[in-house]
Structure formats: C-alpha cells, structure tokens
Amino acid sequence: MSDIERTWTIAEIALEFGVTHRTIRFYEDQGLITPERRGTQRIFHPRDRVRLELVLRGKRLGFDLGQIRRIVDMYDQPPGEAGQLRYLLERIAARRLELEQRRHDLELTLAELDEVERRCRADAAGAPKSRRS
Amino acid sequence: MSDIERTWTIAEIALEFGVTHRTIRFYEDQGLITPERRGTQRIFHPRDRVRLELVLRGKRLGFDLGQIRRIVDMYDQPPGEAGQLRYLLERIAARRLELEQRRHDLELTLAELDEVERRCRADAAGAPKSRRS
DNA sequence: GTTTCCCTTTACGTAAACGTCAAGCAAATT
DNA sequence: AATTTGCTTGACGTTTACGTAAAGGGAAAC
Numbered sequence: 001m002s003d004i005e006r007t008w009t010i011a012e013i014a015l016e017f018g019v020t021h022r023t024i025r026f027y028e029d030q031g032l033i034t035p036e037r038r039g040t041q042r043i044f045h046p047r048d049r050v051r052l053e054l055v056l057r058g059k060r061l062g063f064d065l066g067q068i069r070r071i072v073d074m075y076d077q078p079p080g081e082a083g084q085l086r087y088l089l090e091r092i093a094a095r096r097l098e099l100e101q102r103r104h105d106l107e108l109t110l111a112e113l114d115e116v117e118r119r120c121r122a123d124a125a126g127a128p129k130s131r132r133s
Numbered sequence: 134m135s136d137i138e139r140t141w142t143i144a145e146i147a148l149e150f151g152v153t154h155r156t157i158r159f160y161e162d163q164g165l166i167t168p169e170r171r172g173t174q175r176i177f178h179p180r181d182r183v184r185l186e187l188v189l190r191g192k193r194l195g196f197d198l199g200q201i202r203r204i205v206d207m208y209d210q211p212p213g214e215a216g217q218l219r220y221l222l223e224r225i226a227a228r229r230l231e232l233e234q235r236r237h238d239l240e241l242t243l244a245e246l247d248e249v250e251r252r253c254r255a256d257a258a259g260a261p262k263s264r265r266s
Numbered sequence: 267g268t269t270t271c272c273c274t275t276t277a278c279g280t281a282a283a284c285g286t287c288a289a290g291c292a293a294a295t296t
Numbered sequence: 297a298a299t300t301t302g303c304t305t306g307a308c309g310t311t312t313a314c315g316t317a318a319a320g321g322g323a324a325a326c
Contacts, residue, residue, distance in 0.1 A: 011272075021273085026314060040274055040321075057238045064312070074249060085257045092250050096243065103239050109194055110232055116194075117225050124218045143303070154303085159284060173291075173304055197282075 008044040010035075017052055027055060030065050032072060051075075061102065071095065141177040143168075150185055160188060163198055165205060184208065195231070200224055 014021050027033050028042075033051050035042040051072050058068035074091060147154050160166050161175075166184050168175040184205050191201035204224070207217045 009272085020315080022314065022316085025274090030313095042273085057242065059313095060235055060238050061242065062235070066312095075245075082257060085253055088253055089250060089257075092246055092253070096246050099239055099243055099246070103236070103243075106232060106236055106239065110229065110236075112190070113194060113225055113229055113232070116190075117222065120218055120221055120225070124215070153285080155284060155286085158305090163283095175303085199282095 005045060007036075008049070010042050010044070013044050013049070013052065017056060019056075024052075027052070027065075030069060032065065032069055047076075061099075138178060140169075141182070143175050143177070146177050146182070146185065150189060152189075157185075160185070160198075163202060165198065165202055195228060196224065 008016075010021055010024055014024055024033070024042075028035065032055050033048050035044045035048050037043070054072045054075065055065075055068055058071055063071070070091070074088060074095075141149075143154055143157055147157055157166070161168065165188050166181050168177045168181045170176070187205045187208065188198075188201055191204055196204070203217075204221055207214070207221065210217060
C-alpha cells in the first residue's frame with residue numbers, strides 16, 4: 001500500500017538534478033553512486049539521491065571527483081571499530097581545515113570582486129577621459 | 134640613469150609572478166599579453182606587467198581565459214566604454230552569485246561534518262570495542 | 267510482428283590550461 | 297673556437313569531466 005520506498009529511473013534523476021545520463025553513469029563508474037541493478041537497468045533509491053546531492057554540492061565547492069568520493073564515503077561509514085572511528089575523525093578534521101581554508105579564500109575573492117566592481121562603477125560614472133594604472 | 138622605462142626578460146617576469154615560461158608564452162598565444170619582440174626575444178614593458186597582473190587576478194577570481202581576455206582588452210580601449218563596462222559588471226555579478234552559492238554549500242557541508250563527527254563520537258563512546266588513550 | 271522508446275555498454279572525442287620534450291639560435295663566457 | 301646559458305619555436309602529452317556516436321536489448325504500442 002505505502003510508497004515504502006519510491007524508486008527512480010535514470011531519466012527522472014537526470015532531469016531532476018539537471019545532469020545528463022552520461023554524467024550519472026560516469027559517476028557510477030567512479031564509484032560515487034551505486035544504484036541497484038534490476039537486470040540491466042538502474043534503479044535509484046533515496047540514498048542514491050542523497051549521494052548525488054552530495055556529489056553535486058562537492059562540485060559546486062570546487063572539489064574534484066576523487067576528493068568528492070572520499071567525502072561521500074565518509075557519510076556511510078559503518079559504525080565500526082575504534083581504530084576506524086579515530087581514523088574517520090581525523091579525516092573529518094582534515095576536511096574541515098580544508099573547507100575553512102576555502103571559506104577564507106572565498107571571502108577574499110568576494111572582497112576583491114567588490115573592489116573591482118567599485119572601481120568599475122567609478123569609471124563608468126566619473127566622466128572618464130584618461131586613466132592611470 | 135634614466136630608467137625612463139625599465140624592461141624585463143621572460144625569466145624575470147616568470148619568477149616575479151610565480152608562473153612558468155610556458156604559461157607566459159601560452160598567454161601570449163591567447164593574445165592576453167603582447168610583449169615587444171627584439172629579434173626573437175621577448176621584451177616586457179610595464180604595460181605587459183600590468184596586463185599580466187590583470188590576467189592573474191582574473192584567474193584568482195575564477196574567470197576563464199576567454200573572459201579574462203575580454204576584460205584585459207578593455208584596458209586598451211577608450212576608458213569608460215559603456216558596453217565593455219557593462220560586460221565586466223555582468224561577469225562580476227554572475228561570479229558573485231556562484232561564489233555566494235558556494236559559500237552556502239560550504240556552510241552546509243561544515244554543518245554536516247559536525248553532524249557526522251557527533252555521531253561518530255557517540256559511536257565511539259557507546260560501543261567501545263577497544264580502548265586507547 | 268514490427269516499430270517505437272528508453273535504456274544499455276563500449277569506445278573514441280573534446281576543451282582548458284598548461285607540461286614536457288626536442289631541437290636550435292644567439293649572446294656571453296672561457 | 298668552443299662551451300655554456302638563456303631564450304626560442306614547434307609539437308605532442310596530460311588531466312578532468314564529461315560529450316557523442318555506434319550498436320544493441322527489452323518491453324510496450326500499433
């Protein structure tokens with residue numbers, strides 16, 4: 001009776017997330033997503049959607065697919081032994097450092113954009129005749 | 134005595150700006166810089182330095198070389214040419230949107246890292262299989 | 267039963283931004 | 297003169313993230 005777990009086809013996923021079939025199959029090749037196979041067809045479950053979401057966000061953040069895979073792999077680690085947990089914590093810490101560095105660069109870039117835009121608008125407004133560097 | 138206009142060699146420029154010779158020649162191929170040629174050698178004038186500076190800043194801001202080319206070309210054109218300024222402002226606005234999306238993604242990711250870490254620590258405390266200090 | 271779709275795999279192609287030889291000129295030094 | 301040093305021009309190689317075409321399966325529609 002219930003949609004205990006809806007599933008999606010590759011076309012639906014591609015449309016919804018704004019990527020092509022090729023992209024999705026490529027991500028599967030890279031081990032970023034692992035949709036179920038019914039015969040030869042791919043069946044996408046909610047967890048595949050979550051992972052794809054993470055992948056796309058990682059891309060927007062400017063990570064390459066290798067790094068993205070390491071990131072998404074962190075999310076469904078089996079709660080394992082203490083050693084593994086410590087290792088995971090280490091990687092989380094490292095990733096956080098990276099992200100915070102990135103955030104810093106981002107702020108710098110936005111500030112520089114503001115500055116360029118400011119000068120640009122000054123040029124546009126200030127009856128420009130000649131300019132010095 | 135009259136350093137009325139100092140010039141630089143490709144090696145000096147490369148060292149100073151932290152790029153390789155290959156990069157500089159590539160930028161020349163792309164029409165981003167046009168150093169003087171004395172015989173077969175390249176002679177860099179202050180204006181080449183200015184343009185290279187613009188190129189590198191554009192790269193830091195995340196523009197591709199095609200966009201950068203349009204931007205640095207503005208440098209030689211009648212200052213304040215309305216169309217060109219508008220183009221630059223458009224690119225800046227678009228880039229800012231991307232960066233702000235990125236900042237949002239960053240916050241989400243950092244928050245999720247916190248969450249993963251929290252669960253991870255709960256696991257470590259709740260089901261300790263081995264102890265280590 | 268055949269056409270129509272959607273999906274599949276395999277495989278080669280592409281673009282950006284250089285890297286990396288290879289081979290050679292030209293001035294400076296020995 | 298010979299060597300070294302710095303610069304030059306091709307020209308092919310590299311990586312990432314897919315695009316694109318070829319060839320075909322399986323089921324649903326006609």
